[in-house]
Amino acid sequence: MAQTSLILSASMGAGHDAVARELARRLRGQGHEATVVDLLTLLPAGAGEALREGYRFAVRRLPWIYAAVYRTFFGSGSRLRGDATPLARAAERQLLAVVSEVRPDVVVSTFHIAAQVTGGLRARGALRPPSVVAVTDFAVHRQWLHPGNDLHLCLTPAAADRARAGTGRPARVTGPVVPPHFRRAAAAPASRWQRTLTDLARGRPPVLLSAGAWGAGSAFPETAALLARSGFLPVVLCGNDDRLARRLSRQPGCLALGWVDDLAELMTAGRALVDNAAGQTAAQALAAGLPVVGYRAVPGHGAEGVREMSAAGLSEFAAGPAELLHVVRRLTDPGPFREQRIAAGRAAFTADSARVIARTASTHGVPHPL
Template sequence: MERPVMMCMKKILIFSSDYGEGHKQAAHALNQETKVFSEPSQIQVMDFMQLVHPVMNPLFRTMFLKSISKFPSLYGFLYTKTSNLQLSHDMAKWSLFYARKVINYIDQFKPDVIVSTFPFASGCLSGLKSKGFVKAPIVTVITDFAHHRVWIHPYTDQYLVGAKSVADYLMNCGVDESKISITGIPIRKEEHLPGSKPFLKKRFELDPHKPVVLVMAGAYGLFGENMFTVLEEMAELPVQFVIVCGHNRKLYLSLLKKVPSGAINIKILGYTIEIMEYMFIADLLISKPGGLTISEAAANELPMLLFQSIPGQEEDNARFLLQNGAAKMASNPKELMKYLQLLMENKMILVQMKKNMRKLQKRNAAANGMKVILQLAQIGTSMEEVDHTAFVEQTTY
């Protein structure tokens, strides 16, 4: 009698970071996806910056976020200046300062595959692998639609990307096509409540007969003082606004005070776990163009009206959407109101944007990504035998 084949438990280590919601949420989406796979696996998610700088990380994160909100032009300048630099060599040298912490952590867990949703973790892992300290395959999940070499490292075994344009960029930079999988950016599962959009609108105490504009206001100060001035104009439109403040408690309380009295068409929310449901019922999304937000909007065929994009990857993401006809972009509150009125009065424009957003969909991105990751986990350390020579020559390690 033939004995049953015992499947070996595979260990997956994911390095992420909270220096941007997309890095963290992509890791979370992959983590959640392992629960529905038949292959037995053990997954561990670690904040890379917290691991290497446990004391200073909170300060570093605060400084990073402040620099984006207070000095966006400087951030954009540095981003652009480094976009075409081959950073692998420098990042490999930086990794030596905290290599022991990363190596010890990896040795304790003994992963079959290592995944990174954070570019600096990817650079560190590539540097350590070049020295023989890391044996497992390395998978980098690129969480933007932007083009930047900070993600590209010679000892990365596989890249998971959100669109063909990103794959084309990687190949132009010397990455072999076999190392790239266009899976989409991993997003939280699309678990809509049962029923139609009118049913869900009623559940959320919204008028089922009026359009809904969802505003993602919590991300790094989308609602500045100049945005508060348009609340009264919003209140006069025949549209329902759902403004989500996320974890930004200060903004939530400010909006509650500043929303005009009697403005029954403006609903203010703090943090909600039902953001995908709100996207499902919305007709338009006002937001900054983060990679995760774009992917979630595409999953719901939700056109976007972009506002206050941060110079750097968000501007690149915005360009990606505009080139694909899935968004409009406003640079100030006056333009925002102009586009709002245009899109609400000319439904054919909105319908076409919806169709264009549908073309950007990558269904089951987290599941497809996890399939690639588990395949590499099965291969395991045999990936050491892959010839990296051609790519290494280009990056001059």
């Protein structure tokens, strides 16, 4: 029987939207209906845009302030509250209006504030469909957790343990949500990127550096120069940061790219990914068979996620330039170490989150008291 899912995302970077789109695609492929809504559009006029731009500015320009905010309101040491945050409360009325219109069998959150909204409404009995939280981070910070939600889908066993301990509610390990073409790309014929990088590299192993959708992070020119001097071809993914792309395009021995639509093909042409956030790009690399190194992590969720991803055995961690070069050499050289890292990454994809969501919808959950 066809079901209807309402998926709540947020246009904060690109990762939350990417997961929401992929979940919707899979649900529709199973014969269900899926509607994706940006939670920021449900906030009072101007609040969503202000939240996005404020967060973007802090992460890119004032990282020490964002780190302090994260420790206070998001970090594992902060106390979990059972009520939704004031910002989440501001979206409740509009969300209930959307629920009344869409009439979903299940509501899915791919953004932490959305999880606070649905958790608060579900706990008070105002939201009748079951609520599933699809956590997109390797580190499950406090704002992902609200005991009103019915189920958390997590990337690793440690993340699921954190969700269960923080909410007293069920949590399941499903692994990252990544489009299937990232897994298929490794077996595809040589792509244009393989030909392009082979021509440019001239024997130097191509190493991708991820700056995320917003170009967030520090010392990309320095890291690229270090890799270039050490016999690698640094390929910097600058996202939508045109200024960063222009700056790096003038750097000898470096290939700077803006937004890349065929990222799966590019990943199969690389030998390793240097990542600073443990976000969707890192998850896509695991699916594509591209080993990941965490280095110079962005503050807050990025630093915590990089540590958790490494602790789960899904990536390496480099604390400084010398360690980065050592790890990158081991990962780019053919041999057991590289193959073990690739196998561990692909093993992280343990279940189809969309099928779990569909089964949850079929239970016709009802509000539960806390």
